[in-house]
Amino acid sequence: xxxxxxxxxxxxxxxxxxxxxxxxxxxxxxxxxxxxxxxxxxxxxxxxxxxxxxxxxxxxxxxxxxxxxxxxxxxxxxxxxxxxxxxxxxxxxxxxxxxxxxxxxxxxxxxxxxxxxxxxxxxxxxxxxxxxxxxxxxxxxxxxxxxxxxxxxxxxxxxxxxxxxxxxxxxxxxxxxxxxxxxxxxxxxxxxxxxxxxxxxxxxxxxxxxxxxxxxxxxxxxxxxxxxxxxxxxxxxxxxxxxxxxxxxxxxxxxxxxxxxxxxxxxxxxxxxxxxxxxxxxxxxxxxxxxxxxxxxxxxxxxxxxxxxxxxxxxxxxxxxxxxxxxx
Amino acid sequence: xxxxxxxxxxxxxxxxxxxxxxxxxxxxxxxxxxxxxxxxxxxxxxxxxxxxxxxxxxxxxxxxxxxxxxxxxxxxxxxxxxxxxxxxxxxxxxxxxxxxxxxxxxxxxxxxxxxxxxxxxxxxxxxxxxxxxxxxxxxxxxxxxxxxxxxxxxxxxxxxxxxxxxxxxxxxxxxxxxxxxxxxxxxxxxxxxxxxxxxxxxxxxxxxxxxxxxxxxxxxxxxxxxxxxxxxxxxxxxxxxxxxxxxxxxxxxxxxxxxxxxxxxxxxxxxxxxxxxxxxxxxxxxxxxxxxxxxxxxxxxxxxxxxxxxxxxxxxxxxxxxxxxxxx
Numbered sequence: 141x142x143x144x145x146x147x148x149x150x151x152x153x154x155x156x157x158x159x160x161x162x163x164x165x166x167x168x169x170x171x172x173x174x175x176x177x178x179x180x181x182x183x184x185x186x187x188x189x190x191x192x193x194x195x196x197x198x199x200x201x202x203x204x205x206x207x208x209x210x211x212x213x214x215x216x217x218x219x220x221x222x223x224x225x226x227x228x229x230x231x232x233x234x235x236x237x238x239x240x241x242x243x244x245x246x247x248x249x250x251x252x253x254x255x256x257x258x259x260x261x262x263x264x265x266x267x268x269x270x271x272x273x274x275x276x277x278x279x280x281x282x283x284x285x286x287x288x289x290x291x292x293x294x295x296x297x298x299x300x301x302x303x304x305x306x307x308x309x310x311x312x313x314x315x316x317x318x319x320x321x322x323x324x325x326x327x328x329x330x331x332x333x334x335x336x337x338x339x340x341x342x343x344x345x346x347x348x349x350x351x352x353x354x355x356x357x358x359x360x361x362x363x364x365x366x367x368x369x370x371x372x373x374x375x376x377x378x379x380x381x382x383x384x385x386x387x388x389x390x391x392x393x394x395x396x397x398x399x400x401x402x403x404x405x406x407x408x409x410x411x412x413x414x415x416x417x418x419x420x421x422x423x424x425x426x427x428x429x430x431x432x433x434x435x436x437x438x439x440x441x442x443x444x445x446x447x448x449x450x451x452x453x454x455x456x457x458x459x460x461x462x463x464x465x466x467x468x
Numbered sequence: 469x470x471x472x473x474x475x476x477x478x479x480x481x482x483x484x485x486x487x488x489x490x491x492x493x494x495x496x497x498x499x500x501x502x503x504x505x506x507x508x509x510x511x512x513x514x515x516x517x518x519x520x521x522x523x524x525x526x527x528x529x530x531x532x533x534x535x536x537x538x539x540x541x542x543x544x545x546x547x548x549x550x551x552x553x554x555x556x557x558x559x560x561x562x563x564x565x566x567x568x569x570x571x572x573x574x575x576x577x578x579x580x581x582x583x584x585x586x587x588x589x590x591x592x593x594x595x596x597x598x599x600x601x602x603x604x605x606x607x608x609x610x611x612x613x614x615x616x617x618x619x620x621x622x623x624x625x626x627x628x629x630x631x632x633x634x635x636x637x638x639x640x641x642x643x644x645x646x647x648x649x650x651x652x653x654x655x656x657x658x659x660x661x662x663x664x665x666x667x668x669x670x671x672x673x674x675x676x677x678x679x680x681x682x683x684x685x686x687x688x689x690x691x692x693x694x695x696x697x698x699x700x701x702x703x704x705x706x707x708x709x710x711x712x713x714x715x716x717x718x719x720x721x722x723x724x725x726x727x728x729x730x731x732x733x734x735x736x737x738x739x740x741x742x743x744x745x746x747x748x749x750x751x752x753x754x755x756x757x758x759x760x761x762x763x764x765x766x767x768x769x770x771x772x773x774x775x776x777x778x779x780x781x782x783x784x785x786x787x788x789x790x791x792x793x794x795x796x
Contacts, residue, residue, distance in 0.1 A: 161730050165610050241796050242789070262796055269604070269737075271796045272780055276597070278795070279756045279783040280749075282493050326742075388732075401752055402489050404716075405745035409597075412740070414654075417733035421608075424729055428607045448781035448791050452600055455607040461570070463776050467602045468569050468595045
């Protein structure tokens with residue numbers, strides 16, 4: 141067996157915690173440490189033996205780390221961190237602001253090429269695995285339509301919106317694909333579906349003391365952009381029930397390509413994720429792409445990459461011979 | 469736009485016919501001709517304008533063809549044809565005898581490397597797209613199990629077996645995934661499932677004149693290997709009904725990876741195909757990989773490849789920039 145891949149984690153929230161757990165499940169990898177902008181003493185890792193250091197200590201560690209897994213947010217952390225760290229390390233991120241991917245790619249690519257590192261951006265599941273399915277679907281069935289549905293899943297942005305409504309003590313929001321829309325797509329109807337046709341929204345709310353449930357419900361369902369355009373249901377629960385039944389971060393969804401290959405033949409490709417922990421799954425995808433990043437770097441293939449650029453075999457710890465014999 | 473890719477089809481049964489249809493849906497490609505071992509005058513193409521020639525005419529056409537799509541059978545055609553033609557052309561095949569893939573790869577690789585061509589083997593859906601899902605699933609969720617289910621689909625081998633039973637005038641056999649097994653896998657139970665637990669078999673039979681239905685049914689359901697190990701149902705229909713309702717070649721199935729990323733979190737990845745025409749879909753996958761073969765060849769990447777070795781972006785007619793902006 142080759143030497144283990146040496147991985148560093150930059151940023152330690154739910155995603156970083158998931159990366160730590162995932163590395164522990166991959167015997168060809170070893171976690172060198174967690175690097176944080178917070179006070180290292182304030183960070184509690186899953187395994188207390190994992191070293192936690194300040195990000196500035198990375199400067200001295202270029203020879204001790206093969207790939208950094210970047211676990212910051214797409215809004216302000218990654219646009220800055222990914223190019224900056226790619227100028228010294230091979231890196232992987234899960235940058236997920238779809239509209240800004242081209243500029244993020246350009247910035248990271250310039251830094252990585254200049255430094256001779258390999259930087260894989262926008263891994264995870266959307267962008268990431270869902271993007272791959274959109275690509276395979278369109279390339280194989282050029283005459284067709286692609287549909288992406290999200291959920292059943294917890295939406296952080298919409299949960300925050302609920303919690304800003306007066307009279308709401310706590311709450312979460314689930315995005316739910318419309319059964320009817322999914323059934324029509326699976327049946328090969330290729331319907332035209334607007335945003336409001338594809339998903340419904342379910343809000344699970346704990347009322348503040350003395351709040352009027354009808355007023356709270358009305359304030360939520362009529363909220364422009366967030367809830368008004370959707371079929372929204374509001375369900376009131378106790379604080380205990382919220383903690384007991386709604387503490388997880390489930391998510392998922394599906395990508396369906398519905399196409400035809402001749403007048404007579406309709407064909408359907410579907411990829412589905414049902415995730416009990418969104419951050420742990422995203423972390424697992426990041427870690428598999430960290431393996432690919434190290435291999436690309438070792439083979440002299442530098443610059444920015446996305447999942448579209450990476451041969452699937454590079455994600456697996458198995459050799460090409462093993463993969464052909466066992467999985468093809 | 470670049471010049472169109474020039475494609476040749478070798479072998480013209482249902483698969484070759486599907487490749488012809490698929491090329492017509494891809495504006496970046498052009499069908500140079502169909503090459504057959506039969507009398508060319510006896511071959512009826514979908515588009516009568518397509519030139520049909522003897523395979524021996526390929527010798528003089530190396531400068532006129534970018535990629536040959538090989539549409540012969542895995543049993544006797546491809547083991548001979550793919551290495552032979554790879555020594556003169558870049559090629560794509562759908563070799564599907566899982567156990568013999570390593571030796572097929574070795575023979576094709578030697579021929580293609582010596583000749584400086586690029587040969588993509590074992591595309592299609594299983595092996596092919598299902599293999600990719602097995603790989604992504606295992607690499608992303610190393611702690612888990614992978615399940616492959618086939619169907620609902622027409623099985624050629626089992627249909628042939630039915631037709632050899634005395635008293636059977638005609639018939640087809642469908643392989644059907646067991647609802648119960650699928651439900652248990654989707655629920656994250658990770659059951660141990662033998663072959664007989666995963667699928668049931670449905671036989672649709674036209675009786676010969678005067679045949680005894682009970683004797684025919686008994687002969688089918690007790691047939692060793694083919695039907696005895698399964699829950700098998702036999703349904704008798706008229707010759708008209710068989711022709712009207714069972715002339716197609718539907719198939720499909722799914723690959724499910726059920727894994728955990730921590731004690732608390734079970735995660736499910738599922739890829740599903742529902743195909744009204746198995747050969748037309750397989751043909752569409754071959755054609756997308758023909759595009760990848762041409763690009764790999766143009767970039768100097770020669771030798772044998774499988775879907776595991778091919779970056780997804782190479783399958784699409786879009787540029788890397790377009791893919792990042794539109795599909796990531």
